[in-house]
Amino acid sequence: LAPWVPVVGLEIHAQISSNSKLFSGSQVQFAAPPNSLVSFFDASLPGTLPVLNRRCVEAAVMTGLALNCSINKKSLFDRKHYFYADLPAGYQITQQRVPVAVNGSLSYSLCIDNKMSQMVTKTVRIKQIQLEQDSGKSLHDDTRSQTLVDLNRAGVGLMEVVMEPDMCCGEEAAAAVRELQLILQTLGSSQAVMAEGQLRVDANVSVHHPGEPYGVRTEVKNINSIRFLAKAIDYEIQRQIEELESGGTILNETRAFDSKLGCTVPMRDKEGKQDYRFMPEPNLPPLILYDAKSLPANMNHQQVINIDWIHERLPDLPSVKRKKLVEQYGILPEHSFTLLNEDGLAEFFESVVKQTQMKPKKVIGWILKDLLSYLKQHSLTVKESPVSSFLLADLLNLLEKKEISSTAAKQVLAELWKGEGKTPLEIVKEQKLELLQDQKELEQICQAVIDGHKNE
């Protein structure tokens, strides 16, 4: 059987973290009462006009720079038309002709064969990043044959990040999205929490034989977590292969991932190809961005966005942070991945290192094995840990000074998890876990044992 080459591309919508929406002043807030965050513009009242939110543009520029994109100094807004209950104006304002950022790349890492010790770095090209409006939400109430529309989300700013089909499987896609998520959270341009709909991923999947042209692709939607992303993609790849090997064809269709059944199914709503009748948005002039060179002297700097200024103030990206952790503390690269993967863990680690004499290379084991596994077992975040960095450092100091054995240390840690407020030293004393250092005392104990067994 000829081998199959799966091809995976991604369209990611990240909700911009901002106080107000992309083109209107209404607030952005998760889970507010229905239709309580809707301005006249969001409701598409006739006569209302869009006004661009500066913060949203800055978020897109930051993200573009972090993804090594070229920032277009002039970008344009367009209208994309279709009728749907959650799209009050009958069109979405987006950037179809010239988006704000293009031609970037994202590097991400994978473990080979599930071995953390063997990591490989891959790159996916970023085709573009465009600013666009989010739609509202519609809830279908089939029993009463009605649709309930909530416009709170209508008009919230989105960055659509398009990743070229450079990935080959669910694992790669998941790793790429995970890295993107970390970058967005580091920048603060999006909180990127998938469960809250702040990060939505659609996958484009196709398969072909090596040397042949790409196959027909399907679009997979309705993926609610990174884990499901990998599952959905791998399922779809398998489905396509089986379909083609049994003589069938792949339809260029949109499919939804059913997380309960673990498979993709055709989506009822999408019939045929839509012509969106793109048209320039006449109420928004072209978006002009400046850099240090092109910035006019007498320009009011409140009125303009300076790309270089933003570049200078970008925080350390995850890849840089990891490198620094490895260099500074001598830990392994895969350790740095785990540290950054868990919100607050890297800070916890560094805090412990500061407060203990134990070498970071040893501390890391306690963090990644003992602390992290406990947290995972009890579904706790680092913030919720009953053992603070202070307490853990305290314990590690006892171990380092050889006042207790490592077995005893684990026992103490188990006790500390209970969060009863006792210090490590108190627990050691309570449970008599001290290591005996006194030679004479040790001899006496041994002698007593031997004496106890004289008769044997």
Place this chain on the structure above:
Amino acid sequence: AMLRASLRQVSAALKEGRVTPTELCQRCLALIKSTKFLNAYITVAEETALKQAEESEERYKRGQPLGILDGIPIAVKDNFSTAGIETTCASNMLKGYISPYNATVVQKLLDQGAVLLGKTNLDEFAMGSGSTDGVFGPVRNPWSYSKQYKEKSVPKSHSEDEESNWVITGGSSGGSAAAVSSFTCFAALGSDTGGSTRNPAAHCGVVGLKPTYGLISRHGLIPLVNSMDVPGILTRCVDDAAVLLGSLAGHDPKDSTTIQDGFKPFELPNLTDVSKLSVGIPKEYHAPGLSSEILALWSKAADLFKNAGAKVVEVSLPHTPYSIVCYHVLCAAEVASNMARFDGLEYGHRSDMKDSTESMYAATRREGFNDVVRGRILSGNYFLLKQNYEKYFVKAQKVRRLIANDFVKVFRSGVDILLTPTTLSDAAPYTEFIQEDNRTRSAQDDILTQAANMAGLPAINVPTALSERGLPVGLQFIGRSFQEKQLLTVAKWFEKQVQFPVIQLEEVKRHDADVFQHQKSASFS
């Protein structure tokens, strides 16, 4: 004589206490009632207007009027959003729609103490050149009932009366033009996308100003073509238009297409010497169908400038013949887009059809829109289809650039201002006008006004003379971008030269005759 005074004159009278805001408001409301047959108003906001007048009166009593517009009755075209007052766009789609906010221009007027009498009639969604295609019926040109027209009109048979002889106002801001023309208000807001302020101004014998695109905020103006729409100003004289312009122009953060630079209101100088002026006569504006009457008047006007010492030159705007077709493509495309929001869900008319969302949309839009609107939506969507976009929309945008460049070239060659006719003929009788469909009429009537919208330039209609039928004919001046001061200065000079006659309306005479004895306004004759 108070009702027939200019805005500046009546403002002075208010200041001097010769008339009070409530008296003025009541007179206007009474005149609106007795001229109801004109059908100029869709909504008369009697209660709120009187309240505004009372508040104005309080301010005058305290000696603290807000400015020249305080207490002045004005009317607003029914496609501007007015909080608490119905905004219908003369369409079933928005019957009963009450906006929760004021358009910026409305807010500005109210903030300066103006008294909002009501919303005026128009073609549905401002699509038309007759003000005949709205759901509330056509607007009648007040000149139909003027002594001047009646004297000249020859009834076709004995049984014919003025009922069937009345002429249209032009459009689409016909209600506003009629309101100003019949003295029920001292100024009115219209809108101008292809000539919709200047056209009815010409037919109704009033001043109609189309400002430069981007000078006055469109926030709250229900759009026809976002890239061409401007709020229009209709007044009795050019000085009044300058006053309105001064109170409305300037950057609006709510409208991203308004200019950033500060705008300084100006007083119009009394130009006496035109020898430094260069007036261009674009030869392409001698359009097919231009009546010999208007051609003669245009020529006479050119001579007027020449004899006064101005330089008058023939110029060419070679792409003028293409502007109508180009306009129709761009207008239809934007209409298709702008009307997409009318789906019956959030506001406005919603059909009873419940079979599915799609069928509800379709029924709502069929019930809510007239043929004209639906026709433009269908053609607009056609032009925007992926396979047609380059051929129609992009092509039209390119032609638009050429049209705008024509003007740039001419203004760069030393010409200060262009003089053209505003309309092809005087106002047609209604029965004759409706013989042709809306699209045909628009194509004919927009031809002289529409290029200024394509290029975003300021233009003004100045009433010039009466036609043989006793109806108003106006001429148009087109100026450089943002050079309204120069445009209006020249227009004012011209207005003074031609001394356009006052309309002789029976109803107005009756209302105005009831004048306070101590009012001997020597300044007005």
